[in-house]
Amino acid sequence: MKVLLTHPNFPGQLRHVAAALGARKDNVVVFATKTPRNEWRIPGVSKLRYTPRPADDLKPHRLLEPLQDAVLQGEALHRAAHDLKARGFMPDVIYGNSGWGSTLYLKDVWPDVPLMCYFEWFYDPRGADARFGLGSGAGAAYEPPKLMRTRNAVIFNDLWACDQGLSPTAWQRAQFPEVFQPGIEVLHDGVDTEFFSPAPEPLPGLDLPGADLTGVTEIVTFAGRGMEPYRGFPQFMEAAALVLARRPRAHVVVAGTDRVCYGSPREDGKTWKEHMLGLLDLDLQRLHFTGSLPYGQYRDLLRASSVHVYLTRPFVLSWSFIEAMACGCALVASDTEPVREAVAHGQSALLCDFFRPAQCAEAICTLLDDRALAARLSAAARQTALERYDLRTLLPRHLELLRRTARLPRARGG
Template identity: 50%
Template sequence: PKAQLLCYFEWFYHAHGTDADFDPNEPLNADDEARIRLKNAPILMDLYSCDRGLSPTNWQKQQFPKEYHSKVTVCHDGIDTNFFCPKPGAKLVLPRINLDLSHAEELVTYVARGMEPYRGFPQFMEAVALLQERRPQCHVVIVGENRVAYGKSLPEGKTYKQAMLEKYDLDLNRVHFTGWLPYSEYLQVLQASSVHVYLTRPFVLSWSMLEVLSAGCLLVASNTAPVTEVIRDGVNGLLVDFFSAREICARIEEALQHPEKMAAIRERARQTILEHYDLSQLLPQHLQWIQQQEESNKVLTWADKAKTTSLISRDRVS
């Protein structure tokens, strides 16, 4: 009866200003606004009832009502940096799905749960069409299921993959859809990647983007709020306009043409994860947060990491 209620707060829905109305070609009607508002009812119950809450990024925390911010601590789940690590010179060979790209000198990768507008799949496929015209030796690997994980599906049962393949005349000998992959094969894709593309509406940040950085990939990512909490253009990744396939293609080309210049960006990408998102450092913070007393509701931020680690060490000694 005296147990505390601790909640994980991933997202609070808004009809305007974040994901729902991000695409000007998809205007909302009154029913949409009401539906989105109602999604928050159980979340508000949890915010009111919980003793404390956890949110993985500052961007995601900021979506929740300010009245409850004092209850919510920001601490990411963490990335296993020992598993997601670079492997210089890696080539992609996946015998299970009969995929051998050991000959590919240029490999562009894209990963998402589904193939949908929320994660920029249509814009990416348009960029691939442009890229194929300019880079005849470039191969593209797309990891994910042929479904919609977030947002609306197309009418009449058509998938976005079908729609894009009908819209663009692609050389399918150089575009490889792997479907869902086990983690070991997914890691091989990242380690062999020349350039990885991640696009997202202002929505929940995909864990895959951080795994990509940990693997030392050269990331081309959308200049949207969840991404820019982590990525600085030209420092640990390259940013692009979410809606501009031409800009996406141009930045992919920039990365492919200057691998030596991009080496430092790859190194800083991994360093970003080691310094701020490493599971081995964040897990102790999670445990401390769970064990702390109700009156000690200190918000842990990544800037507090060194101080927190010191406190945990003293607790263990005592």
């Protein structure tokens, strides 16, 4: 099978699919990307780099900025795809992440080739994400409704053009207009539960960048790509301050970079980390920021965690949460829709109100005190990861869906 994959940040959510396709000698796999990450190669997979040209000097209306970026990406891949076609490459199927723009014009290059799109999120100004926080005093949408609607322009094109869609969770699929949902299959990317697993024996110590935790018995962890309100970083820091004040032996470890990945940055120019450190009275000898960690060290952190905290607005469910489940972490998480799809309060996690850091801190302390409860919840979380999110089960389904899409008689969006 000849397959064209595309994600602007190689390899993104397509990592496992790309590796499985590349492992078969009878497949020809090309991965089109804006950011090829030359340090990362997948055997059997060729990279096709596309480079968006700079926009004209005329600055677009602020509401058009995400659309302009998507069009520039789509145009760049359109050029690269034409060159690829001229060299004789005719894919049996195209698979790409929707919303970035790279899939915008591929039907104009290969109109009869089936297109499968990974639909991660639909921006609904009246949806749960936009309404979240109303009545709490914490505000609602982090983006103006008009900007959210503009972001959907590219997604609507993919919904119309694609022959098969998929979303990783039922909650994420439910955000899309009902008329399109029958064409979107729920299929999680899957987590390598052999790699992300409980430690086979107690770790002798944990020495991470900025965090020597040798001999520490109470480790509260928080992990994410960034530090932002969408993932509850300010609320976690408030909870961490309460835990550190109540428990003199506890240490708190935050893994991730000091940036905003979702939503908007602060208007005062400060990062959320800078803001929270200036706002709270924290014992900085017991609060550790590791930065972004390699997979091995990140797994070691999860394995050493006494309590792992995951907070999120009603938004995309993070890989990190499933990875923490697979590692058998004792979990405290926000009582929000994407979390409730994965775990149940009192059965596989303790859930708390996103906007009540004191409740989060209380749940953390409960699990630090009651290690029998923590062990029961962590075992259930691990079992759920094995039953519902195991890569060994989900990857074959993913590949079969791709093969079924390739066999479709004609692409409907062409």
